[in-house]
Amino acid sequence: MKVLITGASGFIGARLLDAAIGAWGKENVLALSSMKNEKCETIVYDLQGDGLALADSEVLLLHEVTLLIHAGAFTPKSAAESNDIERCNQNISFTQQLMNLPFANLKKIIYISTLDVYAPSxxxxxxxxxLPATLYGWSKLYCEQLVSVHAHEKSLSRQILRVGHVYGPGEEKYAKFLPRAIRAIVSGESVELYGDGAELRSFIYIDDVIKAIFSAVDLTDNVGVINIVGGKALSIKEVLDCLISISGKDVPILTRVFAGVKRDLVFDTQLMNEKLLPVEKDFMSGLKEEYDYFAKMK
Incomplete structure (x- = not known):
């Protein structure tokens, strides 16, 4: 098996690349990235230049690929970026170009999508x-259809994984509540809490996401989309209390007025647990690993 991974420099993609090299050997792993990766052979592209125009030697590399894991995409680092028109459109154009590459022996595509495609429920x-609320969500939903139509036309196996609320070492790239709170606590600063923190969130540890993706490689059941997300919902305030407990510090909390729309995000993970990930990592142990990771970075 020869696997091509996109998005190898991202939060999920970087961990996925390491796991793939560990499982299958670097000679069987190929990265498609905007920058060269020293861990394995890399096809480097420039979306601002020639896009996915390939040299003859790179086409020959693609001919060996039997599995494509498409994890590469513009992912908003904060809510303010969720409607960036140009970068959201790049998700679509990149996926379209990817589907048009001259794969000769491709058998399966795994597409890493997002939970942001869902309407409130x-x-x-x-x-x-x-029914996405942002351009980012719409771009990922459209890419799901691009991948599915292409797979049908080429008689390929395909699996759509909608991933969300991932935490763990590497999350520092994002300006979300959890990494911001950990960074503040480690630095001895106060933590901002908007509203009463009662909104529910479901977190899944980064290594569990990788395990689920690996399970999807071997999945032969045609079960359709699978959500990859934590099965236990906690309020934002409960998460903060867990962090404070782990830190052992007296952490001042600054309560801010919340002007947005409150929304709980609770998921039924029965399909994921049945097909891909029977057991999830304990949240407190995963949270401690992330806290310790941030502490070492200080």
Missing amino acids: ALISESSVA
Whole structure:
């Protein structure tokens, strides 16, 4: 098996690349990236230049690929970036170009999508209505269809994984509540809490995401989309209390007015647990690993 991984410099992609090299050997792993990766052979592209125009030697490399894991995409680092028109459109154009590459022996595509495609619901499952609230969500949903249509036309196996609320070492790239709170606590600063912190969130540890993706490689059941997300919902305030407990510090909390729309994000993970990930990492142990990681970075 020869696997091509996109997005190898991202939060999920970087951990995925390491796991793939460990499992299959670097000679069987190929990265498609905007920058050269020293860990394995890399096809470097420039979306501002020739895009995915390949040299003859790179085309020959693609001919060996039997599995494509498409994890590369513009992912908003904060809510303010979720409607960046140019970068969201790049998700679509990049995926379109990727599907048009001259794969000769490709057998399966795994597409890493997002939970941001869903409309608000008390309990979200794979059968919930897909109605994104942002351009980012729409771009990922459209890419799901691009991949699915291409796979059907080429008689390829494909698996769509909607991943969300991932935490763990490497999350410092994002300006979300969890990494911001950890960074503040480690630095001895106060933590900002907007509103009462009662909104529910479901977190999944980065290594569990990688395990689920690896399980999807061997999945032969045609089960459709699978959500990759934590099965236990905690309030933002509960998460903060866990962090303070782990730190052992007296952490001042600054309560801010929350002007947005409150929304709980709770998921039915039965399909994920049945097909890909029977057991999830304990949240407190995973949170401690992330806290210790941030502490070492200080």
